[in-house]
Amino acid sequence: MTGSAPATRRAELLAGMKATIPLVIGAIPFGMIFGAVAVTNGLSPAAAAGMSAFVYAGSAQFIAANLVGTGAPAAIIILTTLVVNMRHILYAATLAPHVKRLPQRWLAPLGFWLTDETFVVVIQRYEQQDASPYKHYYYLGSALLMYANWQLCSWIGIIAGQTIPDPTRWGLDFAMVVTFIGMIVPMVRNRPTLAAVLVAGAVALLAHGLPNQLGLMVAALAGVGAGMLAQIFPGAGETPQPAKAERAP
Amino acid sequence: MNEFMLVLGMAVVTFAMRYPVMALVGRINLPDRVFQALRYVPPAVLSAIVVPELLLPDGERMLLAPENTRLVAGLVALLVAWKTKNLLLTIVLGMLSLWGWSWLLSALTTAGG
Numbered sequence: 001m002t003g004s005a006p007a008t009r010r011a012e013l014l015a016g017m018k019a020t021i022p023l024v025i026g027a028i029p030f031g032m033i034f035g036a037v038a039v040t041n042g043l044s045p046a047a048a049a050g051m052s053a054f055v056y057a058g059s060a061q062f063i064a065a066n067l068v069g070t071g072a073p074a075a076i077i078i079l080t081t082l083v084v085n086m087r088h089i090l091y092a093a094t095l096a097p098h099v100k101r102l103p104q105r106w107l108a109p110l111g112f113w114l115t116d117e118t119f120v121v122v123i124q125r126y127e128q129q130d131a132s133p134y135k136h137y138y139y140l141g142s143a144l145l146m147y148a149n150w151q152l153c154s155w156i157g158i159i160a161g162q163t164i165p166d167p168t169r170w171g172l173d174f175a176m177v178v179t180f181i182g183m184i185v186p187m188v189r190n191r192p193t194l195a196a197v198l199v200a201g202a203v204a205l206l207a208h209g210l211p212n213q214l215g216l217m218v219a220a221l222a223g224v225g226a227g228m229l230a231q232i233f234p235g236a237g238e239t240p241q242p243a244k245a246e247r248a249p
Numbered sequence: 250m251n252e253f254m255l256v257l258g259m260a261v262v263t264f265a266m267r268y269p270v271m272a273l274v275g276r277i278n279l280p281d282r283v284f285q286a287l288r289y290v291p292p293a294v295l296s297a298i299v300v301p302e303l304l305l306p307d308g309e310r311m312l313l314a315p316e317n318t319r320l321v322a323g324l325v326a327l328l329v330a331w332k333t334k335n336l337l338l339t340i341v342l343g344m345l346s347l348w349g350w351s352w353l354l355s356a357l358t359t360a361g362g
Contacts, residue, residue: 005339022337029344047252052261058324070318074251080260085266087294090287092270099271111268116291127345171347173318178326178343180295185330185339187292200293208301216297222295224286231285234303 016141029175035157041069052154113143196227322347
């Protein structure tokens with residue numbers, strides 16, 4: 001795609017789909033295991049399929065399915081969903097300057113279809129310097145493929161969960177973990193982000209005993225706090241440096 | 250539990266995190282500090298999800314041992330992600346090491362016992 005960037009609607013749509021294929025592959029086992037875990041934990045097939053269709057947020061759905069299994073109240077599950085999905089504010093804010101000329105009939109569905117995966121793919125397209133007027137078709141292509149795949153895989157998992165006993169023993173739920181590892185590592189490009197990752201992980205371990213998955217919220221907030229602190233104050237034993245000096249190659 | 254209300258509530262809060270900011274930020278200005286803090290949300294949330302998955306294989310006790318197949322596979326994934334920055338390769342090699350390592354462990358246990 002270097003040199004001649006796609007310039008027609010169709011080419012942008014197909015290019016967006018193509019760039020999303022690796023992430024779709026990572027989502028396949030994750031979607032199937034969500035469906036299976038959801039029905040195994042007592043959600044009805046309709047509610048599990050409804051979550052994939054209307055919430056469309058993999059990690060939040062997966063955590064919700066686990067919370068349903070522990071008998072957590074709906075209000076706690078919804079609150080956890082809110083906290084887990086807060087990262088989308090960042091994605092939306094990052095994309096906003098690129099999509100601000102689009103009409104609402106584009107913005108609403110594109111917003112609904114915003115995921116970690118589609119964000120990572122689409123922002124790279126928007127940051128390319130060419131003046132293609134159809135970059136939102138690239139976004140649409142990525143979103144449609146992710147969404148269709150997520151529905152299909154959820155349904156397969158829902159059916160499997162009703163017929164196969166204990167689907168988690170195959171370890172397919174681990175696909176989410178390795179996908180997230182593959183997404184975290186490239187994000188860690190400076191000390192504050194490393195601090196956020198390490199503190200969030202450590203606090204998540206310490207706080208995992210808290211009821212109703214509250215540990216996740218505490219850990220996420222601690223991680224964000226650590227990132228901000230590391231950014232404002234240089235580390236102990238470290239010489240304070242001007243911001244420019246931190247950008248080592 | 251009312252499943253309809255659960256799905257509706259989750260759908261509403263999720264959409265509220267995605268759409269309004271995308272529609273409005275072009276027109277309003279958020280303080281820089283908010284953007285800076287938001288930048289740490291994705292890595293922090295993802296790490297808070299991943300670390301317990303690796304270190305608490307049964308969801309209760311920490312297991313820092315080769316018997317913890319998830320930890321071993323997670324470390325392989327970490328190494329692959331760090332060295333290659335290739336997501337697909339990270340997923341494939343991570344899952345293969347999970348299955349390969351647990352197969353190896355069970356083969357060794359059978360041979361030893």
